[in-house]
Amino acid sequence: MPHQVKAVVARSKGAPVSVESINVPDPGPGEALVQVQACGVCHTDLHYREGGINDDYPFLLGHEASGVVEAVGEGVTGLEPGDFVVLNWRAVCGNCRACLRGEPWYCFSTFNATQKMTLEDGTELSPALGIGAFAEKTLVAAGQCTKVDPSARPAAVGLLGCGVMAGLGAAINTGGVTRGKSVAVIGCGGVGVAAIAGSVLAGASTVIAVDIDDRKLEGARKMGATHTVNSTSQDPVTAIQELTGGHGADVVIDAVGRPETWKQAFYARDLAGTVVLVGVPTPDMKIPDIPLIDVFGRGGALKSSWYGDCLPTRDFPLLVDLYQQGRLDLDAFVTEEIALDEVEAAFEKMHHGNVLRSVVIF
Incomplete structure (x- = not known):
């Protein structure tokens, strides 16, 4: 019935x-x-x-x-x-x-x-x-x-x-963030802040939050971001490079999903670094005009993250246990x-x- x-x-x-x-x-x-x-x-x-x-x-x-x-x-x-x-x-x-x-x-x-x-x-x-x-x-x-x-x-x-798993997984599963790595997250809504939390959980040494809203940046800092960048007043690529010894971050996560933020992520990563796209673009958006030699010359990986590349039966119980322990x-x-x-x-x-x-x- x-x-x-x-x-x-x-x-x-x-x-x-x-x-x-x-x-x-x-x-x-x-x-x-x-x-x-x-x-x-x-x-x-x-x-x-x-x-x-x-x-x-x-x-x-x-x-x-x-x-x-x-x-x-x-x-x-x-x-x-x-x-x-x-x-x-x-x-x-x-x-x-x-x-x-x-x-x-x-x-x-x-x-x-x-x-x-x-x-x-x-x-x-x-x-x-x-x-x-x-x-x-x-x-x-x-x-x-x-x-x-x-x-x-x-x-x-x-x-x-959905959102929290997408962000946590983008950092840990897709981006492969581990102890000592540097991470930058562009966009500090729910998914971006979750990516910050995941990076901290994985032991990243430097976690840079980028957004246009100071309130969101303050929330990102509360979740463990070590540095914040307001991209309305600072060029995020330059700022991320300066905060990582002039090299760029090991992993840059685009939690916005726009051509301009993806391009920022591309150039804000270190040589052989990883870009992770977890923000969802609209169907009309195109990959920005980037010289192919820059793609070749930088090496590394350009990835998209589907649902944080999670396996629910593996990841959900583990993350709930970490939550219950006060670690997430x-x-x-x-x-x-x-x-x-x-x-x-x-x-x-x-x-x-x-x-x-x-x-x-x-």
């Missing part, structure tokens, strides 16, 4: 979201029904509302979530009702060429629920990143549920489901806790840059 619940829906491009009743099916084979406890308001949800992902309206928004499994479908193993889980949007298949070569974090055939959640009139909803967690309950593939310590704060650990301050990412009908207002706050994460609490 379908479950009727309240949820946040984006019906058309740019229109304010609305709280509506939706129908959520009982789980079928390989699926799980999750009672959502908390869900962060991520910039990706705003991208969906604005048509920046695709135009498969109406969207069921929300994807950065934690909750409790209410029911599982036929054939599901290792997951049962009552399990506390963080939801992920890369449930690996285990059979594609990436999985078979031992790189499941690149899985090319990730799973989502087969059944569709719908509006009351039967209109099928497109769940954001295959999750749709601005809802009292949601239906996902069982592999999208990662069990973690049930005593952890839902609002904090749910953020591992996930609480610092939760700026405010809000109700379901405050999501539209949370989108507006994003434009003002005074929140890391608003988190819907159910």
